Amino acid sequence: MKYIWVSICVSLLSLTLFYFYQVTKEESVVKYFPIDEEVKFESAETSLSFQEGEGDDEYEVGWKIKSKSDEKVYLRQDVSLLYVNGRLKGVVNKWKENADEINKHSTLHGEDTKKYEAVTFHHGEIHKDDDVINSIQATSGDLLYIIDSPHSNRIAFKKPETQEEEKWKNKLDHSIHQQLKAQWDELKAYYQIPVEQYEQVPLTDLPSYNEENPFPYIPQGQYNRISGQLWEGLYKNYVLGIKDAKSKHPIQSYIPLLLFDKKGKHLMVLYEDDQGEKNQLIQYY
Template sequence: MKYIWLSICAFLIFLMVFYFYNVSKEETVVKYFPIAEDVTFDKAETLLSYQEGEGDDEYEVGWKTSSKSTEPVYLRQDVSLLYVNGRLKGVVNKWKENEAKLTKHSTLHGEETKKYEAISFHHGEVHKGEDVINSIQATTYDKLYIVDSPHSKRMAFKNAESKEEEEWQNKLDHSIHQQLEVQWDGLKSYYQIPQGQYEQVPLTDLHSFNEENPFPYTSSEQYNRISGQLWEGLYKNYVLGIKDAKSKHPIQSYIPLLLFDKNGKHLMVLYEDDQGEKHQLIQYY
């Protein structure tokens, strides 16, 4: 009997060690290191696509992330966030060791008129020898408008090409922006953010910045470090969710707001989880 209890205890200890090892490893996967000079991405892409559904009132949305580095690296990871009408609906997080290529495809059930947005961070950890660690990174984005109205034929488009599509695009964008502004104003008021001190950028706009077009009030030389450390913080605090006894997480929450200090000293990330708890992340340059 004593031997059985010892075996059970040893097994439970093994499970605890295994669990905490995996959680710790997962939480530190996305980590910024100086950008590699001899390894880059051949390809990095986020793609949303429309697919017919089985019924007249249903359709499917394809959600694909893919990336390929010029050579296999120690650790490859793609993280993608999907927002529907401004609310987080899904997170894809795929990683492999000693790989160059990653591909992940998901299909979501959809109905009614909606705007779909997906933003992805593609990351690679490059080990050269025992002491030198570098990284590669890229941010990609895609959007898809699906109009499912009883008064018109179902439409799916990324950018309006007709007057009818333009009207629907403007209507959706305006409605979503109004909801986001209410959410963001509440967060700025809660954290007493001084008006006029920051330039605000939705998280879904991160793809529009690069070395040639750096973040507001920063320089091209700072871009890679700020972007890499920003995604490192987002992954740990936002993507992995808020793990506690109440199982709170950011699913169903609105798109986070990024605030760039006009003095070029720091940025903030403001968001609210599905339980209504507000969060503020601060990153100093």
């Protein structure tokens, strides 16, 4: 079944640099190939961690991506996106040839109350002979709440375990959701999206889906293909725009919104960069 990616931009402005960008000099390419039946991922993980900083008003956030296949493959690659309070903070894009493992740890400076969300696509390209190319893939993610308020002790958690943590989580989630909703509503109105015909999913929710729990309304048994092609399009249109950026300030763009057609024909990705450039990607199944 063929697929088509359409990228619609309101101007030719290039995307802006993220706060944090790591990549080797030559870009690799994330490309979907049929899933290999023999090679598997032994592990595929994303983790966010909290460390106290040197000053009372500062702290550090560890951002780690790690994956290992059960044998060396032609190309291993992990692409990770980090959002802070709903806005893009950075991207890590690491790849190796003839390798089985990717392991990358980064540390970011933080301050004030924040919600950190990371999502990672783990990919491997397998060349068994000149004519056959297969792949392996997995998606992982993590989140971390850090509460840094003058009215309470600094706390960090992934899942609330006390009433105080639950209160802070709900307060922060509500504030972030209101900002995201305003951004997404503007994009849906701009592209005249009939919202009742779509299931809406934030990009940061992708790790909650897998072959056993597939995307909503997609054809049965097609999760791996659609997920792989989705990340292929995101990488080409959303991630690689970073390196050609002109602006010197952070992009701070909001989390993209995915819309899954309830008729099972296509999906869309909507996002806007910090200069107001609106983007719509369409993937037909």
